Amino acid sequence: MRIFTTVLLFLTITATRSFAQVAENNIAAASAINYPLSLYKEATSMSQNLYNGRQYYVYDARQEEFQFFNQRKWVKGVIYYDGQRFDSIPMLYDIYKDELVIKHFNGDHVLVQSEKVDYFLLNNHHFARFESGTDINEQMRTGFYDILYDGKTRTLIRRFKSRQEKIVDKRVIALYPQKNFFYIYNNERYHSVNSKKSVLGLFPEQKKELRKVLKDEKIKFRKNKEVAIAKIVAKHDELAKP
Template identity: 25%
Template sequence: MKRLTLITLLILIQIKVYGQQYSLKDFNLEGDINSWYSTRFDSVNIKPMTGVLASLASQRPKVNAFFTENTLDWMKASIMYDNQRYDNVRIKYDIEQQLAYISHPLNKQTITLDQKLVNWVKTPAGVFKPKNDATGYYLIIFEGEQLSLVKESSKRLVIQNREFDYARTDELYLLTNNEKVRIKNKKSYLKQFPTHKKDIKKFMRSQESREINRMGKESFLIHLAKYCDNLSIQ
């Protein structure tokens, strides 16, 4: 099928090459045919399009069920699905239902991805991976040699005076040695690495740490995760 597509395209190119000013150099025909095909046609490949058809929940800017607020636009993403990569996929992550949706590139139909087949999803918001023990995905905010710091988000629908809104919850977890530990604040690292308490406390008091702490809680916890990742491999 791929070779037939390539041959058809070559015929069309030869017919219209002068009128549309195409150059055969643009098609890199000496490269790997599978890579050439995947680069241009993966977003309409059949595998991700076989999921359940879905309809999106009622939404408006700043009040929606999705991970990214303040916009109704679909995120452009690359996904590894059933160990095959697809680029330029339009995707939304519904954190109320804990489902990932993609938009069919041809008819714009909304399709639910099969979580069991998702390896990862790379978006402008970061890289999402499916949870092993529950429905939904987590966002990787730091990935080290020995540990990762991830964010799990959820929303619940709140209706008051016939108006709907969403209450959002974001929780951070440390993934290490196949264990999942909730990270609430800087003290969580002291509990997780008791043999390095003095070193961690000293690091927290450094000028660099104090400056990053002023940037916000999440930035500071990422900063500590990077430090503790180095501790764990010493």
Template identity: 30%
Template sequence: MKYLTRYCCIVLCLTAFTASVHAQVQSVDTSVRQSAIRSTEALYHQVIGGQSRLYNGSEYVPFPFPLNEGIPFFISDSMKVGDVSYDGMHFRQVPMMFDMVKDQLIVQESGSFFKIYLVNEKIAQFSLLGHTFVRIVPDSVNARTMTTGFYDRVYQGKTGVYVKRQKMIQETTNNEGIRRTVNDMIRYYVLMDGRYHPVKKEKSVLALLGDEKKEVRQYLRKNKVRYKKDRATALARTMAYYDQLTK
């Protein structure tokens, strides 16, 4: 009961504070409005602490068997600090890991070693190790070419470039028993006019560019943009230049 009373007081204070902010920002610019919102969120996180609705997922269960090669996580198998937009709020500096086999974002509960995975449907996006993952639910137009999940957004302009990064565990049998290897699966998409186009090589990308195809190809040659070296970066540079041409 004491906790409930304290919680209600906190909510009332936050509500009053937010209302005051909204009343003041009507006469100020967008940057001040955004600063006020961030201050409100920071106050919320400070007073709620471990009871934050960020920590309302289920316990993360590791794999019950050893993995002989590779890791199931994005880049690192240890907690790294990142940001996440979850359940309508934005949380900063959160220790997290991304299990790409189970498609689960894992966070560490405040003040403990307890790990939980967040509810995918409540995650709008998260940033981790320099990458921003957004959750895409394809509409009827795109359902044939992509599935619901987290996509690495590597470029966003008039067009967009998204990378679906997944991992799977492959099992093989030898004289020593079962050997399990974690393999990467990567698919690339270009977003144009509301449609996500799956692409693989430079040729399939240029085929989307219509009258600008020739000029874009010249740009790629001149600047030595190589798809074989780094496809995600090459795609981002291609579509960024295309957007410049079609302003």
């Protein structure tokens, strides 16, 4: 009888341990499945927020000129949207309408909500959204500006395309000439500049040194306006250091 009781007790303990081990294994397996699933759900919810916009239809798709910044094809970039950063997002920047377009997983073109975009990085350019009367002067329109130089004397470019039409062989041809508007922050406000004279006029005490920068680096202002302005402003900040 004692032998039977001992054997029964041993079997009971063994079965209990086996059951506990199986239970632990099941819990571990469930956790291993649920953890990546929770990560996927979290990432998906953020992505759904990013892609929660109106569908965008590419207009003038067969025209030689186009409404986008730099090129017509999709380019992967970075967007900081509604407090979240998203990398490697295929995007197009329609500078005629000042709208950012991204490609959905299913191939749809989605127009992101501009007011939720802090900035986006595209083609080695940093575009940020500025509010008229808050971040920039009242006369400057709210929208995306390309940050040319991000030092004390911040310099912005508003890239703009207009749409024009001409008739060729009874066909309507759409043209998209581009203009760039430059703004330099100085004395607590932005100043519109376009010529070398207007840029140097903001820094009268340093004109000689700033002219020398362009001469030494053989930069022609009219031929390479963006580089010239960035060099002048950066040199100004360097000279202005206490």
